[in-house]
Amino acid sequence: MYSISYILLTKKMTTETSRAQPGWVPLLALFTIAGFVESMVFGQLGAFIPLYLPRLGIPTQDVAAWTGALAAFTGAVGIPFLPFWGALADRYARQPIIVRSYVVELTAVVLMLIAGNIWVFLIGRCVTSLALGNTGLMLTTLSERAPRNRLGLAFSVMNSAPPVGAFLGPLLGGPLVDALGFRALLLVDAAFLLIVVLAMTFGYRDSFQGTDRGPILHMAADSVRIIGRSPRLRTLFAALFLLFAGWTMAMTYVPLVIARLYHGDQPGTAVGVIIGAGGLIALVFSPLVGMLADRFGHWRMLFIGATIIVLIWPLPLFVQGLADFGATWAMINGMSSSIFALSFMVLSTSAAADVRGRVMSYAFLPMNVGFMIGPAIGSIVTRASIFAIFPLAAVLTALGIAALWIARKQPVADEAKSDIRA
Numbered sequence: 504m505y506s507i508s509y510i511l512l513t514k515k516m517t518t519e520t521s522r523a524q525p526g527w528v529p530l531l532a533l534f535t536i537a538g539f540v541e542s543m544v545f546g547q548l549g550a551f552i553p554l555y556l557p558r559l560g561i562p563t564q565d566v567a568a569w570t571g572a573l574a575a576f577t578g579a580v581g582i583p584f585l586p587f588w589g590a591l592a593d594r595y596a597r598q599p600i601i602v603r604s605y606v607v608e609l610t611a612v613v614l615m616l617i618a619g620n621i622w623v624f625l626i627g628r629c630v631t632s633l634a635l636g637n638t639g640l641m642l643t644t645l646s647e648r649a650p651r652n653r654l655g656l657a658f659s660v661m662n663s664a665p666p667v668g669a670f671l672g673p674l675l676g677g678p679l680v681d682a683l684g685f686r687a688l689l690l691v692d693a694a695f696l697l698i699v700v701l702a703m704t705f706g707y708r709d710s711f712q713g714t715d716r717g718p719i720l721h722m723a724a725d726s727v728r729i730i731g732r733s734p735r736l737r738t739l740f741a742a743l744f745l746l747f748a749g750w751t752m753a754m755t756y757v758p759l760v761i762a763r764l765y766h767g768d769q770p771g772t773a774v775g776v777i778i779g780a781g782g783l784i785a786l787v788f789s790p791l792v793g794m795l796a797d798r799f800g801h802w803r804m805l806f807i808g809a810t811i812i813v814l815i816w817p818l819p820l821f822v823q824g825l826a827d828f829g830a831t832w833a834m835i836n837g838m839s840s841s842i843f844a845l846s847f848m849v850l851s852t853s854a855a856a857d858v859r860g861r862v863m864s865y866a867f868l869p870m871n872v873g874f875m876i877g878p879a880i881g882s883i884v885t886r887a888s889i890f891a892i893f894p895l896a897a898v899l900t901a902l903g904i905a906a907l908w909i910a911r912k913q914p915v916a917d918e919a920k921s922d923i924r925a
Contacts, residue, residue, distance in 0.1 A: 526648065526707070527645070527648035527649040527650070527653075527657065529706075529707070530644070530645060530648050530707050531645060531649070531657050531660060531661060533702055533703070533706050533707060534641050534644075534645060534661050535660055535661050535664045536664070536699070536702075537605065537641075537699050537702070537703060538641075538661060538664035538665050538668070539664040539665070539667060539668040540668065540695050540696065540698075540699050541605070541608065541634075541665070541668070541699075542664065542665035542666070542667075542668030542669045542672065543668035543669070543671060543672035543675075543692075543695075544608065544612065544672065544692045544695070544696065545631070545669070545672075546668060546669040546670075546672035546673050546676075546778070546782070547672045547673055547676040547688060547692065548628075548631070549754060549755070549758075549778075550672070550673040550676065550677075550758050550774050550775060550778050551673070551676060551677075551680050551685055551688065551758070551771060551774065552570070552573065552628070552685075552758075553566060553570045553756075553758040553759050553762070554680070554685070554758060554762060554770055554771060554774065555685040556569055556570065556621070558685070559618070559620060559621045559624055560620065560621060561621060566759065567756065567759055567881075567882065567885040567886075567889060568882045568885070568886070569621070569882075570755055570756060570759060570878065570881075570882070571752075571755060571756075571878035571879055571880075571881045571882025571883075571885070572878075572879070572882055573625060573628050573878075574751075574755045574874055574875070574877075574878035574879075575874075575875050575876070575878050575879035575882070576625065576628075576629055577628050577629050577631060577632045577874070577875075578632060578871055578872065578874045578875025578876075579875050580629040580630075580632045580633065581629075581631075581632025581633050581634075581635050581871070582632070582635075582868070582871055582872065582875065584633060584635070584636075585635050585636055585865070585868065585871070586724070586727055588600055588603075588635065588636030588637075588640075589636060589639065589640070592640050596709065597640045597643065597644055597709055598644075598703075598707075598708075598709040600636070600637070600640055601637050601640050601641055601644075601703060602700065602703050602704050603634075604634040604635070604636065604637040605634070605637075605696060605699050605700045605703055606700055607630060607631070607633045607634040608631060608634045608696050609693060609696040609697055609700055610627075610630060611627045611628065611630035611631040611634075612627070612689055612692050612693045612696060613627075613693055614626060614627030614630060615627035615628060615689055616686055616689040616690060616693060632871075635867075635871065638867075641661070642658065642661070644709055645657055645658070645661065666782060666785060666786050666789070666840070667786070669782045670779050670782030670783050670785075670786060671779065671782075672779075673774060673775040673778040673779050673782075674775045674776060674778075674779030674782075675775070676688050676771070676775055677769075677771040677772040677773070677774055677775020677776065677779075678769075678771065678772050678775070679691070679771075680771030680772075680775075681768075681769045681770070681771040681772050685771075729862060730862060730865065733853075733854075734913045734914065735853050735910060735913035735914060735915050736850075736853060736854065736862065738906060738909055738910035738913055739849070739850060739853055739907075739910040739913075740865075740868065740869055741906055741910075742903055742906030742907040742909070742910045743846050743850070743869035743903070743907075744869040744872050744873055744876075744903075745899055745900070745902045745903035745906055746809060746842070746846070746869070746899075746900060746903030746904070746906075746907065747839070747843060747846075747869055747870050747873045747877075747903070748872075748873040748876055748877040748880075748896075748899045748903075749816065749877065749892075749895065749896025749897065749898075749899035749900050749903075750835075750836075750839040750843075750873070750877075750896065750900075751870065751873035751874045751877040751878070752873075752877030752878055752880060752881040752892055752895070752896060752899075753835070753877075753892050753893065753896050754836075755874075755877065755878040755881060756878075756881055756885060756889060756892050757777075757778065757832060758774045758778070759885075759889055760819070760828065760889055760890065761773055761774045761777050761778075761825065761828070762774065763889060764822075764824065764825040764828055765825055773825065776829075777825070777828070777829040777832060777833075780829055780832075780833050781829075781832050781833045781835075781836035781837065782836070783833075784833040784834065784836060784837035785836055785837045785839075785840035785841070787837065788837035788838060788840065788841045789837075789840055789841045789844050791841075792804060792808060792838075792841035792842070792844070792845065793841070793844060793845070796845055796848070801845050801848040801849050801852070802849055802911060804842075804845060805842055805845045805846065805849055805907065806904065806907065806908075808838055808841055808842040808845065809842055809900060809903065809904045809907070810904065811838055812835065812838050812839060812842070812897075812900050813897050813900045813901050813904070815831070815834055815835055815838070816835065816893050816894065816896045816897035816900060817893055817894050817897055818831045818834075818835075818893075819831050819832065819835075819890060819893045820890055820893055820894065843870070846866075846869070847866055850862065850866055852915075853910075853915055877899075880895070881895075
């Protein structure tokens with residue numbers, strides 16, 4: 504789960520003047536490849552698990568409900584542990600916590616690979632959520648190695664890997680699923696993750712040793728209190744959850760929509776192509792919207808982009824075929840990805856400089872909660888029609904815009920006021 508910019512490390516970068524260490528380019532390459540593999544695997548899981556559920560004994564009429572339940576349970580397992588990963592890294596060391604996330608992903612994929620029933624598969628899917636919390640630690644490690652005048656480049660390269668992996672993963676995985684089955688894809692993913700685990704374990708050495716000796720529970724709870732004490736941050740986190748709940752719900756069910764519209768004998772390829780196309784459009788839209796936001800203001804473009812999404816969410820109800828749906832989904836996913844990127848900026852400028860790093864470590868929390876609540880809601884509304892998720896997504900996004908407006912009016916700490924763009 505990767506954030507987008509250097510804002511995660513604002514305090515650290517402005518208070519430390521340590522020189523860059525040698526070997527930052529190989530480290531950048533290692534972290535970038537690891538991020539690519541991780542996003543590729545997660546993209547494939549999201550795309551093809553709904554197609555695989557009937558092989559685990561789930562009746563066709565119950566696949567939509569189980570798709571939502573799997574996504575909701577997965578989020579519920581991992582979120583409570585999120586505050587502890589950073590605390591453990593501050594207490595002991597970063598590298599073991601980073602490697603831990605990839606070991607967890609490998610274990611989860613192996614469990615899903617050997618699962619002979621839905622319950623073992625559910626355990627494996629839930630285990631994936633215990634891999635949260637590696638992004639900030641990797642960015643922090645990279646910031647200590649790269650020269651100050653190359654940090655922007657280093658962060659841009661590293662953060663370009665996840666969208667590329669999410670785009671290529673389903674695109675490459677679809678034909679493999681059609682030819683050899685979903686388990687063959689899991690076997691390939693397990694092999695890639697094993698290589699990443701070995702590379703992250705032996706491919707670099709992190710000299711950082713934690714010095715904070717406070718109680719782990721207290722350290723974890725302290726970062727949560729920072730958000731709870733700020734009216735602006737409390738409201739903003741709720742607003743971002745509403746804003747992205749519809750998107751996460753739709754992403755969960757889009758493979759089933761594609762399967763409903765597709766009438767050939769290669770459903771995996773069809774799912775991979777359409778989801779891959781949506782990822783490609785996101786790669787194009789995000790920098791364009793980002794440039795507009797730099798010129799006209801991050802908050803302003805966030806409101807404009809979210810309003811556009813509300814207007815286009817219902818369009819899938821009126822599509823006549825798979826090609827029309829693919830084009831519509833590409834627009835929705837591209838714009839949603841773009842405003843997701845902007846959310847990091849408005850969240851950063853809403854936090855005081857001295858706590859910004861800890862606040863930004865929760866930047867993915869609204870999305871993670873959305874992946875828990877959105878699919879759970881979807882498992883109910885899809886009983887009427889699989890297409891019911893789209894107007895509901897429009898309603899959730901509209902509620903998010905209203906909450907954003909309220910958050911924008913809340914007071915912000917003095918340290919962050921100078922950073923705010925209209």
